[in-house]
Amino acid sequence: MRKRIAVFSDIHGNLSALQAMYQDSIKQHAEEYWFIGDLLMPGPSVEAIWDIFQKMNPTVVVRGNWDDLVVRGARGMMDMERPSHIYFARLAQYVAEHVSPTVINTIASWPLHVTKRVGALNFGVSHNLPWLNMGQALFPTQETANFDKLFNIAGEPVDVAIYAHVHHDLLRYASDERVILNPGAVGEPFNHWQPLQRDLRAHYLMLEVDETGLAETSFRHVSYNREREKEIAAQSDVPYKELYQKMMVTGRAYTHDDELLTKYNKQFNYADEYRNYAKKINS
Known part of the structure; x- marks a missing residue:
């Protein structure tokens, strides 16, 4: 068996980014979608994002903060x-x-945590910690002991933990070497190191799982028209539209x-x- 899964999160109302990510996932032959939370706000698009989300029809969905x-x-x-x-x-x-x-x-x-078996691997999926979808315990620079908590769940042991929330794409290991993944943010990727912060493309994760395990782990960064997204905001009645348009320039x-x-x-x-x-x- 081979399964290609597009893992995405943190749209935050950014229609242009979601459209670009969705089209790229089709080109990457995604067969399944997993959504890891934070669909709407502060961006202006609501109905159009919900329509795309329904087309994707994610088989895994968790609730973000x-x-x-x-x-x-x-x-x-x-x-x-x-x-x-x-x-x-x-x-x-x-x-x-x-x-x-x-x-x-x-x-x-939507639940806070989902476990999903694909082939030989059991995945644990949450927006942040399995029981808490907010806070900075899993910021990428935190200690490994914090990330070990992703595996503290009842039932069948999890082999790979996937979380979102911090807007950084990431692959790291727990203290027992189980794999931890973060797809990054479709709508607004963050990085405090300015040369990396300039990469404001739509970030998501393509996984390919076969009968042996993870056959592919690909962090995708997809370009889109941020000026167009600013114009969508300008034509809307979304509150704080000037701040959203500023975000399209600074990424902050x-x-x-x-x-x-x-x-x-x-x-x-x-x-x-x-x-x-x-x-x-x-x-």
């Missing part, structure tokens, strides 16, 4: 305590206004820039907009 934010925000459950909370809430409101409640409920139903996220977010929140009255939305849907 931004997927949780989409659900909580769309259901009017976000607080306004910090500038970033307003940012998440208002973006989730935008998502809810562009898809049916069925989509939100589907995202809410502004999620936790409290000063900058406070400026936008006050200028556009985003907190009150979300409070009114939450009051309306929960009344």
